[in-house]
Amino acid sequence: MKYRKITAVILAVATAICAAGCNGNDNSGTSSSGDATSSGSGDSSMTSDNTTSGGNSGTAQAQFTFSQVAMGGGGFVSGVFATSEQGLYYARTDVGGAYRYNKDTQKWESMSYDISEEDRGLLGIDGLAFGEKDPNKVYMLAGTEYFSNGKTCLLYSDDYGKTWNRTELTDMITAHGNGMGRGNGERIAVDPKNSDIVYVGGRTGGIIKSTDGGKTFTALDMGTKTTTSNGNGICSIIIDPKSGDDSACTTIYAAISRTQEENLYKSTDGGATWNPVADAPKGLYTQRMKYNGDGKIVITYASAEGPWNNNRIDGGVRTLNIADDTFTEINPAKKSFGDVVIDPSNPDRMVACTENIYVPQPNGQFGDEFYVTTDGGKNWTLLNEKMKMSDGGVEWISTASMHWCSSMAIDPNNTNKVMVVSGNGIFTCDNIWDESPEFYFFSKGIEETVPYDIISIPGGKLVSVIGDYDGFVQDSAEEYGMVHNSVAGSMSGLAVAAKATDIWVKCGGSESAAGFWYTLDAGKKWVNVTVSPLESGNVAYGGYVAVSADGKRFFWAPGNDSSIYYSDDQGKTWIKSEGGVGSKKIICDPVNPDYVYAASGGAFFYSEDGGKTFTQNMTLSVFAAARPVVAPGKEGVVYYPSMGLQVSTDNGKTFTRMDSLAACMAVGLGKGKTDSDPYTIFVWGKPTNDDSIGLYWSEDEGKTWSKVSDDQHQFGGPGNGYFVVGDMNKYGRVYMSTVGLGVVYGDLVQ
Structure with missing residues (x-):
């Protein structure tokens, strides 16, 4: 890759991962x-067809094939x-x-x-x-x-x-x-x-x-x-x-x-x-x-x-x-x-x-x-x-x-x-x-990006941000997309307005380049916001972004600052939010613009006034700035990886731990089998009846789990971006970040 400072992801939950060989x-x-x-095999065309996941496992092994998103x-x-x-x-x-x-x-x-x-x-x-x-x-x-x-x-x-x-x-x-x-x-x-x-x-x-x-x-x-x-x-x-x-x-x-x-x-x-x-x-x-x-x-x-x-x-x-x-x-x-x-x-x-x-x-x-x-x-x-x-x-x-x-x-x-x-x-x-x-x-099949975020827009495109080459917009994972026409270098955060899906925001940049961009037309034209939200006037860059469900309010937690900022005029002016200090991840409620959620390395926050002020949830123990996930089309349903998987149905005020998971470091939601079925849940973690960290999925809202990954398909884990994302348009498809294998995806064998 081009020269970059890559920081290892530090997991809060101690994960006992069975290493193959090297003793x-x-x-x-x-x-x-x-x-x-x-x-095991490194053959990218191999289908996982095991019936068990190995080790002390009571988890069924799902049948998935794997590839990498074609960038x-x-x-x-x-x-x-x-x-x-x-x-x-x-x-x-x-x-x-x-x-x-x-x-x-x-x-x-x-x-x-x-x-x-x-x-x-x-x-x-x-x-x-x-x-x-x-x-x-x-x-x-x-x-x-x-x-x-x-x-x-x-x-x-x-x-x-x-x-x-x-x-x-x-x-x-x-x-x-x-x-x-x-x-x-x-x-x-x-x-x-x-x-x-x-x-x-x-x-x-x-x-x-x-x-x-x-x-x-x-x-x-x-x-x-x-x-x-x-x-x-x-x-x-x-x-x-x-x-x-x-x-x-x-x-x-x-x-x-x-x-x-x-x-x-x-x-x-x-x-x-x-x-x-x-x-x-x-x-x-x-x-x-x-x-x-x-x-x-x-x-x-x-x-x-x-x-x-x-x-x-x-x-x-x-x-x-x-x-x-x-x-x-x-x-x-x-x-x-x-x-x-x-x-x-x-x-x-x-x-x-x-x-x-x-x-x-x-x-x-x-x-x-x-x-x-x-x-x-x-x-x-x-x-x-x-x-x-x-x-x-x-x-x-x-x-x-x-x-x-x-x-x-x-x-x-x-x-x-x-x-x-x-x-x-x-x-x-x-x-x-x-x-x-x-x-x-001559690189068909070689995917060596370092991905930081990807979003599957319901009824729309697949959008990503990566290191070095900005990001991509594509109709499907199998077909080469187009690089963002902003060509702004390395990006670290991405968000799409839930109810106005042509409005996207992203962040990245560096000490010498303003780091916030937005598009109002689904990526046809990106606008670089040059106004810095920092009180010092220094250039803000990196970090994470969010956008309200209606697309009217932008949020940014720059990587070189400890505060959250919001803008109601597309970045012409910025206002510092109260609370939420140290937040590294932000996400807006997909239905109600008044609710915004954020996470730092030691706290989970929620806002009831559109991100003007954030309140810390004092009942939830947080040990890492994992990314919260909201349920598509539902108000107030938040999934958060912390001491397993925590679920809130009241806008982040209270959480209930999902007993079926012993550990969860990343979570994502995807399309259900039919429109009447619940969305699928994908996690990087392990169920309570399994001792093997990996990629799992549930079709019954977390009551039972099947293993998606196996010994031959581990991909080095979720890497720098540390995300797991379900596809909102294709049942049984999941995306995962990696250290340098780009975005890998698995498809359910039906």
Whole structure:
């Protein structure tokens, strides 16, 4: 994803979540072993058809299929890979797990649906590699510094990533899939002669080696400190495929993300001993290394580790002759370069891309440069003025560029085809050697946004707000929508007037940009409110918003303030509400404009005068600023997650705890089976007869529950947005936020 400060959600209710695998055994010496326990399938097309939810469960397992709301890319794909198998590609992302391309459906499919909430940090993929001769064997280095206590694991699969085993490596090395340098690579190298021999580099801890397919590891002594000041550590490993048949004679190069000292090391005995490569440039940061098939390694260099801090005019491309470790500059330009690919049938044909260099691209946006050579780098041709770009059927991408181009891949089965990553997805080109090659967006199935809110409007559209790319409006979850035409960056809050559903409000922004917007015509035109409600006059931004049922009063609790404000003139003037201090969530009654509800980290509030004053409910114990939910079309019915699920039928004055739930952290309501049936209730929590936290639903107003999620479909939990929302137009559909898998949705199998 683009650089952002992501704050972990702190749950008030202690949740005992069963983590799959990642339990390391303490072995003697330098060897570490993890229990190779299966964590289930990451196949996005799998249908949950279990009859029980596992563990001590008395809850029936519902049958749901799962997918992700079609927005189209949206986040940084940090690595892309083409294999020897026709049409088989892999991709890794910084906060949204990894994907495998399905040539039959022509769609990328997530391999990371099975990640539990406790292990959500494993959605940050810091390296990926596979067997050259058997690409069904996949290895991923997973971990995110600020999630899951910094847990680092090797995930390994022998069935194309449909099922995974894992070995915990936290005590040996660390990973940070969303850290600086996350586009470098790869930190994993698989011996091309034996796919069970794997080398893994850490941001700390140096290099470790496995000879049993990732089950156990031994630390390698490189004879140098490998922890770096930029936190990037070992940033790239490559194996000479022509080195001896005996793995003990394997030649390996490993780059360390540092300058002003030796930063490239070589081993000719399978990692037993290492020596610095004397002539490696000490003033540049290694980005990626590729073998050219002819005894040389092609290396890209930049002024910093990237992906966004290396745009100085410094860097380039060099070849390293393995025979004598001499370097030759073949720079297309003195700029920071992200990656290079080489035609496997002709080492003189190469494509190189810059990283974080902003120049005009064919669609009028600014992004990286692309170069081709057909003579081994003696001469390069800049493609930016020759190439074409298209959106690949995702209309909003026409306003975006190919940028942060840290990784490229060339298809060995079709050397006209190259793929390149971007801060918003993957682009590909099927005619790279033509005079006028055409790049097109190639991210169908990849959804890597960080969602903060979504609303299903009864009889209307699906509206969302997300990090980085504002939000989307779409007719259905299956069809690509249009990005909000405000294009205002990251949004944090969204609301729709219950009785005037063309009136929407949202908030976001930053310290330098006013953060409130509204539309009166269902998103056709957004208006940015520039008047700050803050008494200091400082810019207000972020937080949460609400709008009265009739659409006449706007509410805003800015993220950089502790008060609630309201406006009756569409933001021309603001008035501070009395009470409700510290509220992080606000929602208006769907029938009576006089009632407004709010929640802070320690209190629930209600207002009887249209939000002018708020009264704290002194009988309700609140431990987190969970989002209240109101019953559609009903006055005064409020659901609030706190010590289970609390329900009010008198406008928030009193609440009754729902005895059927032992825990509830998020709640949402959806359409009933028929117009005469009660609305469905979805929760992220657990019933009293179940010990498993997950997604559940009830069709009888909470008397009984069925489990929606299962071990194979956990999605890392509700992530940053921490919402569960039922669809108001389709019975049996539920939406849930995630850390980086966008908005996932489940459909009842009927």
